[in-house]
Amino acid sequence: MTFAAIEVRSVHKHFAGVRALDDVSLSLHAGEVHALVGENGAGKSTLIKIMTGVQRPDGGDLSYQGRPVSFTRPRDAQAAGISTIYQEVNLVPLRSVAANLFLGREPVNRFGLIDYRRMHRAAAGILARYGIAVDVRSRLGELGLGVQQMIAVARALSMNARVIIMDEPTSSLEPREVDLLLGVVAMLRDQQVAVLYVTHKLDEVFRACDRVTVLRDGRVAHSGPVAGTTRLRLVAAMLGRDIDQVRRHGATTFGDEQRDTTGAPLLRAEALSRRPVLDDVSVDVHAGEVVGLAGLLGSGRTETAKAVFGVDPLDSGSIRIGGRRARRWSPAAAIRAGLGMVPEDRKAEGVIADLSVRDNIVLAALPRITVGGFLSKRRQAALVDTFVKRLQIKISHPGQKVRELSGGNQQKVLLARMLCLHPKVLILDEPTRGIDIGAKAEIQALIDELAGLGIGVLLISSELEEVVEGADRVLVLRDGAVVGTFRGDEVTEDRIMRTIAVASNEAAAAKDDDD
């Protein structure tokens, strides 16, 4: 094997001034399974899009089977033999398995009509080769997601794919289906297909992959054979930490006074379960305490926040606010009980872009600024004025549309929306993601200040530094379950990373993972 099946060299990509990929190189060899890991926004999707012709790089080269190529559209890449299997299978659920396998290239008889008999026979042959036991006449949508994914793989192979990109293929699969899929991946390796396996599950990297590349903020943070690395090293690379020099005090603006957290908790969530994302998660938040939730993407951080705030229904578990058991739980009920939440996805779940800064800030507090259903301009202005000043939101005037603000100022608008409700407990999901350094420092200082005022804070962050320095107590989540709790001096980046890195089935052998 002299050349790579597909290779990107020094690829750059910018979106509206934001760097998505910076000097990224990656080569994929035939008969090799290459893992691509990284947190949200690390650049994984952009890299895939460039390799499959969906987007074109601003700089750098792409070569396929040793020759430089430039795909102008996805069809070019597919025709060349690069197939992508997405986590949400993009086949036609209402058509049969066979029809999906031959979608767009159905065998026809001499009248130009689809030859179903031949198609079914050929489809059955293809599935048999990969050990997939389903009736080719059944509707694709009636099958499990894992089987659907394998059929997508079979379709790709039957189209002579030389490179298969799998984008988080197991994120919605049951464990049994994961086993089957990884079996198929091993078979692909044997057939000399080059596989790019995008995931955030370290278990799968070590089970199924030969090489691993870690992206962080658009750069390659680590690349090498799986055999020569450890979980801890990968976690450190994903979270942007140097395992040798874990500092106690970094660039955050959190103070380090210890708070008294004895007494009854303001928020007590017990045994929250919601299959398959949450498994028996319990969390308490006391007055004036900042509780951090750490863990990788998909570990159940956001799911915990949403369950506590009543967004998603629970299979089981209980939530108490100030000792009172929550009933008929919804975001509206949670807000009435004294909770507030700033969601992770600012754009999709936070701001209402077409409304003004003023309207966005007072949105949750509407009942407090209305008299007989009519908005009191005076109360509204007073509220908006107070919080714009207190959070130093930079706007030209309160009537300015929120869509015109920077990410940091939008985030402050969302904080203001919750703070003007005077919450007892505030849930902050990634409060500083994607905002500039100045706003970040201000928000971190604000979290400290709020805790000082006796508000309980549940802080979720994929930046380890932020959790370690901001939180009094940290819960580490993995696969929807709490796998570690640290308080006070125990809270260190090193401990958290080690806890995250321990494989679910090797918890006892954690010490072997040391370098």
Next chain:
Amino acid sequence: MTDLRAARSVRIDVPAFLQVAGVYLAIFVLLAFNLMFTPNFATVTNLRLQLVQVAPVAIVAIGMALVIATEGIDLSVGSTMAVAAALLPLYLGYSVWVAVALALTAGVLVGLVNGSLIAFAGMQPIIATLGLLVAGRGLALVFADGRLTELFDPTLDTLGNASVFGVPISVLLVLVVTVAAGVAVYRTAFGRRLLATGGNRAAATLAGLPVKRTLVTVYVLSGLLAAVAGVLTTARQGASDPSFVGLLIELSAITAVVVGGTPLSGGRVRILGTLMGALLMQLIIATVIQQNLPDSTARMIQASIIVAAVYLQRGRRAP
């Protein structure tokens, strides 16, 4: 360099400007044209006729604008008008007020069904209201036994044809509805909830807003306004005609809303623009009739304006 950038930003602003002000501009142009070329256009009788004719569409369109602001649509308005019209003769015997009250209640009930299907059953607005478009007309024909009924009621006749200080009552009603809708949207908590629900439903839910209640309320208002339009049309015609009253009015109303500058994507609404949109469509029809052009011409002009209005909105939404 600076000049170039300024020039470009001006060019980008043209669609935005047209989306907001295009309807006023078009009305101005049509008025000017008619004043110059149409004999007897600028007479009180003619202008009054135009306004009276547009009243039902304008009232229905205001309700439609509220629905569209929530990213919804209400196709059942014409059938709701028919139900209201069909109920009037049945209860006129008790008292005209009982009959009108029942007709309006029927509009509220249709809105409740629409709103519940959409908010609680999670149905798509276009499907839920399509159901009532079909069912409502059928129901109206059952009530009316499929017949046109002539009505001789002095109160209804006054409502449909009398004037106060020279302004027809139906036109006054349009003004009241427009002002009330404007106040509701811009000055009340309900208006805020409406725009938030249409602008970003997930965010509105997370902010603790009663999203479902807001949706139901909006469809109830639309149903109520449609019933008002049904009563008004019946009063003016002096006859309840459930087969034809409000037929295809949903299309005229949607047109008025869109031409008035309200995007179908929700989160924004123009109440006065909607009224102007309805007026513009009426003016086009009047102009074509008075110029002795075939009716098909009016339709094609209307169609072109709709396409242009939607195109302008598309341009606005692109980042």
